[in-house]
Amino acid sequence: MDFKDHKHVVIIYPHPDDESFGASGTTVRFREAGVPVTYLCGTLGEMGRNMGSPFFATRESLPEIRKQELLDACAVLDMNVEMLGYRDKTIEFESRKLVAERLKDYIEDLGATLVITFYPPFAVHPDHNAMGAAAFEAVKMIDSDIRPELWATAITNDRQETLGEPDVIIDTEEVFEKKLEAIKAHRSQAEGMLSKMRESSDFVGEYDSALQRLQYESFYRIDVDRVHY
Amino acid sequence: MKTIEPGIVQEYIDRYADKFVYIHLETTNGAYAKHFDKNAHNVGAYIRNAQIKYERGKIVTTDEAYRVGLKTSGWIYAEGLTDYEITEEGQLLLAGHDPEGRLMVALEISEKPFDM
């Protein structure tokens, strides 16, 4: 695949930091090829649990902090960002149709030739699955002859057994410094996530390989007419 | 936030008694509990901007943390509270955190609706 072949890439995830963990290396590769990338970020991660030790946030101050982190990360990645204003952990209770219609408008207005989102129901967090399902729906609403390509991120522990090998694997080694810089821009999240990986029983002794896995960004190519979600 | 000072918290609880106030109440073990430990079970409950009125409320000391109960026409309570903050608008924020600073429970009282 040649990164230059695309006109505009739209990334649709629900949380500030999803883009940095999941698709920041890919974003940098597209940007280096001169392709604009826009992040449609569903929420501000208002329900995040890491308040720091010592504390840097409260439940009430967290949204502003995470908004700034999102802007910082997007500046590192040189990508546009649109904040959609949904509320963390509630997207699955919204009308999927209404969310999808909004996403479709963005996709069409931006002239996206590639949409990247989560792969429902293989994305663990209910917001990931709900945002992914709405994005699938949005792409499906577009006439098949002008539909953008659709890539989806699966993160369940057994994704390989369930879905097989991913169709697109982007090695981000050359731009990994930038990826780490973007992840670290999410100061409220990065250390918590990395330490959680460190102490999880499913990851014991695997921390280094987990970090290595961050180097590869994997996506499944989705045919919205055939996929079940 | 800082470690709960029960005297100050009780003062604010009393200040908001017999008025219509807005409540934020949540508890969670995180959306990734099961992802990181297959024996775990994700649990959580959340209510934001419920308008209530309580006739009295009390903070009770336990060994490691505090419980707060508000007597309405029913009851509202939270357990495992460790830290508090009074915001500039006078909102009373109470939360329980684990040693890594992750929020496990929160109870907040405000005269005006919480930001959405």
Ligand SMILES: [Zn+2]
């Ligand atoms: Zn997320």
